[in-house]
Amino acid sequence: MAAIAQSGFREPNLLMKMASRPTAMAGLLIIIAMIVLALLAPVISPYDPAQLAVRSRLQPPTWQHLFGTDDLGRDVFTRVLYSGRTSITVGFAVMIFASIVGVFLGLLAGFFRRLDAPVSRLIDAMMAFPDILLAIALVAALGASATNVVIALGVVYAPRLARVVRASTLVIRELPYVEAARALGVPTPVILVRHVLRNLTSPLLVQATFIFANAILAEAGLSFLGVGISPDIPTWGTMISVGRQYLEQAPWIMWFPGGAIIITVLSLQLVGDGLRDFLDPRLAKDI
């Protein structure tokens, strides 16, 4: 039975489908490029992101300093690359954490009728808090650190994912193959993982991509407000908050990290949009 199910149905190659949508493909390539740039930062840039050079402070963009220098003479281009490591890693970690919690809650609510009402009300209550507000309150309570920012944003985004998982689980639960598995005496955890979760991957992937994008924006907001990751670790948000003090003399300090956020978030959204279009053709043209 399981063998038939596995050999009879094969997921079409995602990447092949992706290639048919130029915008989604472009988004994917840009994301990969951003990650590679962040990883190769020491190779690409001759400067140390933390090296002070007070004599060359607040210099406008030149060939020597592509994005100019900041208030302490540090190379802005180098710092944008290194900040990308933190910002992208935090966004990715939030996506993973929110997915784990969200899938768990969503499966509970969607699969077990008795748990549906309480878990759903909890999700409703969590979603009543605006994302940044709940995140800063949680970080205030937990203490400011990169790990706690990931936990706080994960808690903020998990309910959104849980909602999507619940909705899909409600449908899958009633499908004949789940009923068949149940009739065959397959244990519930196995049904949940092998039959329900595996068929949830499409909506999950789409939603997770959007959470990745939102988490990068939210982390930047927290860092900008000074309530997130410690200001000693460069992130795009903290760079902008430094640049804010030099708006008149050196606006480039905040231009470029902002540009990096926009490019990263926009390409993630393009990927998410593309994924949604061909994973769920029903929704394809509507939103």
Next chain:
Amino acid sequence: MIRSAFNRIFGMLIVMALVVTIVFVIVRVTPGDPAAVMLGPDATAADIASLRQRLGLDASIPQQFLSYIGGILRGDFGQSIFLNMPVTDALWQRAEPTFFLTVFSLTIATLIALPVGVLSAYWRGSAFDQAATTLAMFAASIPSFWLGLIFMQFFAVKLGWFDTSGYGGPGASFGERMHHLVLPAVTLGLISSALITRFTRASMLDVLNDDYVRTARSKGMSEWRVVVKHALKNALIPILTVIGLTAALLISGAIVTETVFGLPGVGSLIVSAVLRRDYPLIQGALLVVAGLYVLVNFIIDMLYLIVDPRVRY
């Protein structure tokens, strides 16, 4: 219908109770003693003990929870530690800039999003539609605080049309105060227009292919009347829902935008409360904002119930 209304009221009360519980729990997850965290490393043991007593932290957790709920039911949201005044007063004092900021940015967002969303759906797949959809996605990718800084750099620093920050002095006239809100409202409005545009487009697409739209057309009605009177009117309920919920969510945008532009509103009050670890104030703000959201949601659902008799909860 009355049964549905009762079901919905009951559901809302449960969510409200959960919101209160979450707000209560958030502060208790603090590692260590909240009183010690609030007072900082220089506090003496006696200070900490007296603050613990003031906050009622010596009681057992269930007791604290009960007295917290009791306070809320009486309209007492606790005392701000640093401002030394009731949380409700502190929030109320800062309400004006946030209120007008929300109203203005929502107006700007709606004025942009409604026509763009309707035309996008009407000319689906056209160059206009593609440009609008791409722009909306682009706007949703811009950090609001960064856009605010860009505007500030150009319109305030370079052109000198606006002050870079603040809300006018203590004696500033209403006009001066509103002048200070122009840049923040445009910033927030532009960014929130993205979401409303997407929804307007989606709900218009839903109705544009409906039978009554086709009937209206075949009657020889003008396109303008078909789109506005028949289609838009029917798409308006979901659109209004999104606008209403955006209003409640704008507080998130207000938190960063007010900080960027130095507006003395609720958003910047929340940030300073977080930086000073003023837990009662943070709790109060969370409760008010989330409570408003639940309430707006509830009112919208009730309106659905009245407008559309088919709706059941």
